[in-house]
Amino acid sequence: MEKEYLDWKDNPTMRAWHPDRLNARSKYTISETNNDLNKPWQFEEDGLTVTRTSPWSPPGCHPVGCTLKCYTDKNGRLVKVEGDENNPVTQGRLCARCITLKDYIYNPSRILHPMKRDPKERGNADAWEQISWDEAFDIIKREYDRITAQYGRESIVCFVGTGREGGTMAPFGSRMLCTPNFCYTQSGYACYVPRMAASSYLLGVAYPEIDYAGGLPGRYDDPEYEIPECVVVWGKDPLPSNPDGLFGHALIDLMRRGTRLIVVDPRNNWLSTRADYALKLRPGTDGALAMAWLNVIISEDLYDHEFVEYWCYGFDELAERVSEMTPDKAAEITGVPAHMIVESARMYAEATPASISWGLALDQKANGMQVGHCLIALMAICGNIDVPGGIRIGDKTMGLNEAGFGFEEGLGKDLVQKMIGANEYPAYCGLILNSHCDLTLRAMETGDPYPIKMGFYGGNNLLSCTSAEPQRWMKAINDTMEFVIAFDTFMTPSAQATCDIFLPLAAAAEREGVVQTHYGSSPVTMGFMNEVLRHGEGMSDMELCFNLGKVLNPHLWEQYDEVRDFIEHLRLGKKYRYEDIRKEVVLQRYVGYRKYETGLLRRDGKPGFNTSTGRVELWSYAFHQFGDQPLPYYEEPQYSPVSTPELLEKYPFVLTTGARTYAFFHSENRQIPYCRELNPDPLLEINPDDAKAAKVADGQWVKVSNQFGEALLKAKVSQIVKPGVVHAQHGWWFPEQDGNAPNLYGTFRSNINNLVPNFHFGKMGFGAPFKCLLCNVEPVSENYDTDMELVWDKFGKLV
Ligand SMILES: Nc1nc2c(c(=O)[nH]1)N[C@H]1C(S)=C(S)[C@@H](COP(=O)(O)OP(=O)(O)OC[C@H]3O[C@@H](n4cnc5c(=O)[nH]c(N)nc54)[C@H](O)[C@@H]3O)O[C@H]1N2
Ligand SMILES: Nc1nc2c(c(=O)[nH]1)N[C@H]1C(S)=C(S)[C@@H](COP(=O)(O)OP(=O)(O)OC[C@H]3O[C@@H](n4cnc5c(=O)[nH]c(N)nc54)[C@H](O)[C@@H]3O)O[C@H]1N2
Ligand code: SF4
Numbered sequence: 001m002e003k004e005y006l007d008w009k010d011n012p013t014m015r016a017w018h019p020d021r022l023n024a025r026s027k028y029t030i031s032e033t034n035n036d037l038n039k040p041w042q043f044e045e046d047g048l049t050v051t052r053t054s055p056w057s058p059p060g061c062h063p064v065g066c067t068l069k070c071y072t073d074k075n076g077r078l079v080k081v082e083g084d085e086n087n088p089v090t091q092g093r094l095c096a097r098c099i100t101l102k103d104y105i106y107n108p109s110r111i112l113h114p115m116k117r118d119p120k121e122r123g124n125a126d127a128w129e130q131i132s133w134d135e136a137f138d139i140i141k142r143e144y145d146r147i148t149a150q151y152g153r154e155s156i157v158c159f160v161g162t163g164r165e166g167g168t169m170a171p172f173g174s175r176m177l178c179t180p181n182f183c184y185t186q187s188g189y190a191c192y193v194p195r196m197a198a199s200s201y202l203l204g205v206a207y208p209e210i211d212y213a214g215g216l217p218g219r220y221d222d223p224e225y226e227i228p229e230c231v232v233v234w235g236k237d238p239l240p241s242n243p244d245g246l247f248g249h250a251l252i253d254l255m256r257r258g259t260r261l262i263v264v265d266p267r268n269n270w271l272s273t274r275a276d277y278a279l280k281l282r283p284g285t286d287g288a289l290a291m292a293w294l295n296v297i298i299s300e301d302l303y304d305h306e307f308v309e310y311w312c313y314g315f316d317e318l319a320e321r322v323s324e325m326t327p328d329k330a331a332e333i334t335g336v337p338a339h340m341i342v343e344s345a346r347m348y349a350e351a352t353p354a355s356i357s358w359g360l361a362l363d364q365k366a367n368g369m370q371v372g373h374c375l376i377a378l379m380a381i382c383g384n385i386d387v388p389g390g391i392r393i394g395d396k397t398m399g400l401n402e403a404g405f406g407f408e409e410g411l412g413k414d415l416v417q418k419m420i421g422a423n424e425y426p427a428y429c430g431l432i433l434n435s436h437c438d439l440t441l442r443a444m445e446t447g448d449p450y451p452i453k454m455g456f457y458g459g460n461n462l463l464s465c466t467s468a469e470p471q472r473w474m475k476a477i478n479d480t481m482e483f484v485i486a487f488d489t490f491m492t493p494s495a496q497a498t499c500d501i502f503l504p505l506a507a508a509a510e511r512e513g514v515v516q517t518h519y520g521s522s523p524v525t526m527g528f529m530n531e532v533l534r535h536g537e538g539m540s541d542m543e544l545c546f547n548l549g550k551v552l553n554p555h556l557w558e559q560y561d562e563v564r565d566f567i568e569h570l571r572l573g574k575k576y577r578y579e580d581i582r583k584e585v586v587l588q589r590y591v592g593y594r595k596y597e598t599g600l601l602r603r604d605g606k607p608g609f610n611t612s613t614g615r616v617e618l619w620s621y622a623f624h625q626f627g628d629q630p631l632p633y634y635e636e637p638q639y640s641p642v643s644t645p646e647l648l649e650k651y652p653f654v655l656t657t658g659a660r661t662y663a664f665f666h667s668e669n670r671q672i673p674y675c676r677e678l679n680p681d682p683l684l685e686i687n688p689d690d691a692k693a694a695k696v697a698d699g700q701w702v703k704v705s706n707q708f709g710e711a712l713l714k715a716k717v718s719q720i721v722k723p724g725v726v727h728a729q730h731g732w733w734f735p736e737q738d739g740n741a742p743n744l745y746g747t748f749r750s751n752i753n754n755l756v757p758n759f760h761f762g763k764m765g766f767g768a769p770f771k772c773l774l775c776n777v778e779p780v781s782e783n784y785d786t787d788m789e790l791v792w793d794k795f796g797k798l799v
């Protein structure tokens with residue numbers, strides 16, 4: 001097919017090189033509604049002061065926009081937390097992590113003051129010395145000036161993890177430390193951003209999510225809304241995970257109103273056991289299933305002809321490509337019976353409206369961008385994009401806006417160009433303005449393209465959770481970095497092993513800020529954090545940015561007199577005064593429907609999508625320019641029964657990891673007695689048939705191993721996983737254990753990421769095999785002590 005190629009830098013979705021996209025922040029076209037919530041932001045009840053606030057984290061969460069009622073006594077001490085029934089979306093429902101906020105804030109092991117340690121003493125838990133913020137800032141300024149003078153500002157890496165208030169916030173990198181190397185340290189950025197990249201390049205908007213009427217004043221009964229007939233939950237478990245702005249319980253609300261489900265997941269969960277179809281595929285084979293669905297829907301003529309004709313580009317080529325993936329072929333690859341593939345595809349296509357909620361399982365494979373491509377095609381050709389009850393999208397200005405915030409202004413063009421990986425993987429680095437994770441590791445290990453000398457942890461525990469091959473990361477950091485800062489609420493294995501300064505972090509209810517679901521894209525609500533109390537000297541991400549930024553790079557902070565000015569600029573595009581709206585606690589956000597018809601999606605204001613062709617690109621210019629195929633294709637995981645049958649004798653199980661639990665957010669909450677009680681030990685789910693064959697009993701400690709490493713977990717023998725597949729929990733460490741190196745709170749002992757390799761990403765730089773590897777499981781005889789008594793003794797049960 002003859003195509004006219006654009007330079008990738010001309011792709012309208014590239015952030016780094018498109019100033020009008022970066023500066024589009026203040027052009028919000030949405031309206032914000034106060035849903036007449038009746039309750040003031042603060043009131044008295046039974047002798048206690050109740051303050052309503054919208055938390056982000058810590059304790060762990062994404063910007064979901066829930067609301068808490070925090071009860072404080074006369075001394076300003078938090079007594080209890082309850083859900084806020086006035087929130088139009090969450091209506092008072094809360095998770096264990098927010099209910100136990102009090103145990104988090106007053107936890108005896110929380111770190112409340114800045115500390116320093118001689119870099120020679122890294123790994124020595126007894127070598128920390130309490131200091132003042134002034135002394136901490138003096139030391140940081142001295143080291144920052146020394147290192148940047150000698151090696152340049154690019155020698156600093158800012159390590160970040162999941163989407164916290166500062167986790168996606170380039171200001172840490174671009175304005176506080178002024179380094180282009182803001183790095184999310186999960187190999188291949190295997191979380192959210194691959195999905196976001198697929199939608200940015202193919203659809204021209206940041207992240208599509210199911211429409212659960214969150215932004216409509218009348219919610220499910222709003223005249224503009226339609227209840228979806230069918231929701232497909234693909235590689236996601238939103239009840240425990242509530243990811244990135246999807247309030248998971250909305251799915252139950254919809255089921256109560258008649259929505260039927262299709263769940264694509266190798267495991268059983270609450271939703272899949274209530275679904276019309278639970279497609280239990282072999283981990284990592286999603287691409288084959290998605291292509292087969294397209295095949296069925298196109299060959300049986302079940303698609304929306306009008307939408308395809310007016311708004312899609314490359315439909316014929318897509319039809320030809322997916323014709324090779326017959327249901328029989330996909331059945332052979334995925335293990336899902338062919339008739340179920342056909343019937344479920346029909347069910348989705350025939351439902352109006354219908355929607356697809358796609359999850360992390362897509363990102364955690366090298367073939368993930370292609371799965372994303374298929375799912376966007378499925379959303380589009382069935383006419384579900386930007387319709388009520390279908391797929392909700394934001395407008396052209398929405399997305400991870402803060403990624404571009406002050407980027408070029410802070411760094412200057414030359415420094416921007418030095419971002420590690422910008423030339424090799426522009427699809428990744430140009431979109432999210434992060435240095436490429438794996439290439440950053442390589443830079444630390446080899447000094448190529450330049451030496452790395454200083455680090456800052458801004459919401460990351462890479463040794464226990466974020467990173468593949470964690471011991472390799474530890475060695476790289478300790479071998480190369482002369483000065484490393486941690487900024488957290490608790491001492492983590494990562495900080496203990498690699499840091500020289502520890503800065504205390506304020507928890508939820510101790511900070512001010514704005515919570516925007518989906519980081520401002522496909523928005524549902526905007527919530528406001530009202531400070532309830534302070535315990536200790538912690539600062540929020542915003543406060544550290546502002547205060548340390550003023551010390552290190554004062555010229556970039558002159559425009560702000562106080563933190564609130566910065567929050568207004570960063571989150572509200574200077575459109576609102578924070579003080580004026582924070583008392584609303586939560587605002588619904590209406591973005592409207594069918595925006596492609598009205599010109600709200602494109603920079604030039606014309607109808608269509610914000611892509612090179614103005615349409616949904618089923619044949620992708622962008623992918624082609626980035627060196628990948630313009631059409632979706634299926635590729636086996638790098639290690640699988642099909643691609644590496646020779647490994648099966650040693651590693652007979654397919655390994656998936658990290659399905660979210662109700663108790664924990666990644667590596668957090670292990671110190672919180674109630675959370676830990678829900679899930680005391682790191683678990684490996686194994687099917688009863690497999691357990692029998694491997695001679696493993698329920699509750700027995702097992703060694704899980706493969707060619708990259710091993711971890712010790714406790715077997716949970718259960719029908720949750722299908723035969724041949726095992727699932728390992730992630731993020732484990734044991735705060736009750738010895739923190740000194742090499743033990744480091746036992747983190748390497750049970751870290752499933754010992755088995756996950758780096759540098760196994762796809763052609764555009766995205767994806768990693770966290771959810772599709774091979775492994776062996778064998779019982780261990782040693783007594784690996786994680787006695788709960790020990791946990792209680794050390795941390796005290798706070799009631
Ligand atoms: N409680 C809690 N909530 C969280 C988090 C947390 O740690 N704890 N983490 C947050 C973060 S950062 C993220 S990214 C989100 C992620 O949240 P989700 O997108 O919901 O992802 P997971 O829970 O990792 O996995 C979802 C499902 O994918 C299934 N799965 C495993 N392998 C495959 C596969 O190959 N294909 C398919 N189709 N399915 C597969 C798992 O069985 C699981 O049920 O959760 C966020 N929310
Ligand atoms: N095997 C396996 N590994 C995985 C995954 C998997 O599915 N399987 N999931 C991966 C995914 S999707 C992700 S996103 C990563 C998450 O990896 P991380 O984001 O590193 O995980 P956390 O342990 O939640 O958070 C790290 C630290 O941030 C601190 N923190 C919490 N809130 C804030 C805040 O507001 N500001 C600051 N500065 N710090 C804060 C916490 O106390 C914690 O110590 O893990 C990845 N690791
Ligand atoms: S989804 Fe997040 S913010 Fe909401 S209650 Fe659960 S832990 Fe708290």
Ligand SMILES: [Mo]
Nearest residue numbers: 162163191192
């Ligand atoms: Mo994530």
